[in-house]
Amino acid sequence: MPINPRKLVYIETFGCRMNDHDSARMLAMLEGMGYNKTDAPERSDLIVINTCSIRDKAEHKVYSTLGRFRILKEQRRSLVIAVSGCMAQQLGALIFKRAPFVDVVFGTHNIHKLKALLDERARSGAKTIAVDFNDEAGGNELVRLPDGPDNHKASVAIMRGCDNLCSYCVVPYTRGAETSRPIDDVLREVQALAGRGVKEVMYLGQNVNSYLTGALGFVELLRKTATIAGIERVRFMTSHPKDISPALIGLFGEEPKLCRHLHLPVQSGSNEVLSRMRRAYTREDYLSKVMAIKRLYPDMAITTDIIAGFPGETDADFRDTMELLRTVRFDNIYSFAYSPRPGTSAMSLDGHLPEDLRHTRLRLLQEEQKAISIELNRAMTGAVLEVMVDGIGRDKDMQGRSRCNRLVHFPASNDAPCGATVDIMITDAYANSLRGVVCDGAGMAACVC
Numbered sequence: 069m070p071i072n073p074r075k076l077v078y079i080e081t082f083g084c085r086m087n088d089h090d091s092a093r094m095l096a097m098l099e100g101m102g103y104n105k106t107d108a109p110e111r112s113d114l115i116v117i118n119t120c121s122i123r124d125k126a127e128h129k130v131y132s133t134l135g136r137f138r139i140l141k142e143q144r145r146s147l148v149i150a151v152s153g154c155m156a157q158q159l160g161a162l163i164f165k166r167a168p169f170v171d172v173v174f175g176t177h178n179i180h181k182l183k184a185l186l187d188e189r190a191r192s193g194a195k196t197i198a199v200d201f202n203d204e205a206g207g208n209e210l211v212r213l214p215d216g217p218d219n220h221k222a223s224v225a226i227m228r229g230c231d232n233l234c235s236y237c238v239v240p241y242t243r244g245a246e247t248s249r250p251i252d253d254v255l256r257e258v259q260a261l262a263g264r265g266v267k268e269v270m271y272l273g274q275n276v277n278s279y280l281t282g283a284l285g286f287v288e289l290l291r292k293t294a295t296i297a298g299i300e301r302v303r304f305m306t307s308h309p310k311d312i313s314p315a316l317i318g319l320f321g322e323e324p325k326l327c328r329h330l331h332l333p334v335q336s337g338s339n340e341v342l343s344r345m346r347r348a349y350t351r352e353d354y355l356s357k358v359m360a361i362k363r364l365y366p367d368m369a370i371t372t373d374i375i376a377g378f379p380g381e382t383d384a385d386f387r388d389t390m391e392l393l394r395t396v397r398f399d400n401i402y403s404f405a406y407s408p409r410p411g412t413s414a415m416s417l418d419g420h421l422p423e424d425l426r427h428t429r430l431r432l433l434q435e436e437q438k439a440i441s442i443e444l445n446r447a448m449t450g451a452v453l454e455v456m457v458d459g460i461g462r463d464k465d466m467q468g469r470s471r472c473n474r475l476v477h478f479p480a481s482n483d484a485p486c487g488a489t490v491d492i493m494i495t496d497a498y499a500n501s502l503r504g505v506v507c508d509g510a511g512m513a514a515c516v517c
C-alpha cells in the first residue's frame with residue numbers, strides 16, 4: 069500500500085474574517101509545501117493557532133487552546149506548534165515564555181515567511197520567530213477556495229492595517245499602518261476566482277472606504293469588479309462612518325451587483341463617549357448619513373458594532389446609545405462589553421466601569437436589538453427574497469443569504485444547488501433568520517432585496 073508522503077496541518081482560527089482570510093493564505097502556502105489539511109489535531113504534524121487580541125476573552129481562549137495542544141506535544145515531540153496572528157504580532161517572544169512548548173511565532177506581517185520559519189525550525193531544531201512590521205508582507209497571491217459546498221463565495225483582502233487609532237483598539241498595533249493592495253492585483257484575483265466558479269466576492273479591510281491606489285479609490289474598485297463576468301454579488305466590510313462617501317452611497321443605486329447591506333460601526337450613541345473613543349464623527353454626523361441611506365434605499369440592511377460600558381460612560385451616555393438604536397432600527401448589531409487592551413490609550417482613561425455594569429448594559433442593548441430585529445424580520449413575511457444557496461443547514465433544510473445578507477432557510481430542493489439563486493417567499497421570521505418556501509413568482513409580492 070503506498071504511503072502518503074504528505075504531512076498534515078491543523079489550523080485553528082480565532083477572531084475576525086481577516087484572520088479567516090489569513091488562515092486560508094497560510095493553508096494555500098502549506099499545501100504548496102506538501103501539507104494536507106486535517107480537522108484532527110491529534111493526527112497532525114503541524115498545528116497553527118491563528119490568534120486574535122481584540123478582546124481579553126479571545127486571548128484567554130488562545131491560552132486554553134494552547135494548553136490542549138501541550139498535551140499532544142508531550143505525547144509526540146515531533147509535532148510542531150506555531151502561533152500566528154494579532155497576539156503573536158503584539159506579544160512576540162513572550163508567547164515562548166508563557167507557552168515554552170510553542171516552536172514558531174509569526175505575526176500578521178510575516179505570513180509570507182512561514183516556509184522559511186518552518187524550514188529553519190526543521191534544520192536547527194531551534195525556536196523561530198518573525199514579528200517585525202515590514203513592507204513585504206505579501207498577501208497578493210491567489211487564496212485557495214474555501215472547503216465545503218459554499219465555495220461559490222470568497223473573501224478578498226484589499227488592504228491591511230488601519231491609521232485611525234481609535235482609543236480602544238489594538239488593530240493599528242497588530243496589523244500596522246493602512247496599506248492598499250494594487251487594484252490590478254485585486255481584480256486579477258477576483259477574475260481568477262470567477263474562473264473557478266466564485267459568484268460572490270466579499271472585499272475585506274479594516275476600513276475599506278479609505279482604499280486608495282494611485283488615483284483610484286474604493287468606488288472605482290467596486291465599479292471595475294462589477295464588470296467581471298461570473299461575479300453576481302459584491303459585498304464589503306468594514307466601513308468607517310467618517311469615510312463613507314456620497315459616491316459610494318450613490319453606487320448602491322447604480323450598480324445592481326452591489327448587495328444592499330452596509331455594516332457601519334457606530335460604537336456609541338453619545339458624543340462624549342465617541343470623542344473619548346477618538347471616532348472622529350458625532351452622533352449627529354452618523355445619524356444624518358445613516359438616515360439619508362435609509363431614505364434612499366429602504367431595502368438596505370444596516371448593521372453596526374457597539375461597545376457597552378466604555379470608560380466614563382454615564383447612565384445618560386448609555387441612554388443615548390439605546391435611543392440611537394431605536395432611531396436607526398439596525399437590522400442587527402455586534403455588541404461587546406468594553407474590554408481593556410494593553411497598549412491602547414483607553415487603558416489610561418479615567419472612569420473604568422465595573423465588569424458587572426458593562427455586562428448589564430450589554431444585555432440591555434442586546435435585548436432591545438433582539439426585539440427590533442424580530443420586528444424588522446417579521447415585516448418581511450410574505451415578501452420574496454432573492455437567495456443565493458449556501459447548502460444544507462443544521463436542521464437539514466437548505467439555507468442561503470439574501471442580497472441584504474439575511475440568513476434564509478427553506479425546504480431542501482433539487483432545483484436549488486449551491487451557488488444558485490432562488491426566489492424564496494418568506495413565511496416565518498426569527499431574530500437572526502427567516503424561513504420560507506421556493507416560489508415561482510406567480511401572485512407573489514415583489515422581491516424586496
Ligand code: SF4
Nearest residue numbers: 230232233234237239
Ligand atoms: S477604525 Fe478604529 S476600531 Fe476600526 S480597526 Fe481602525 S482603529 Fe480599530
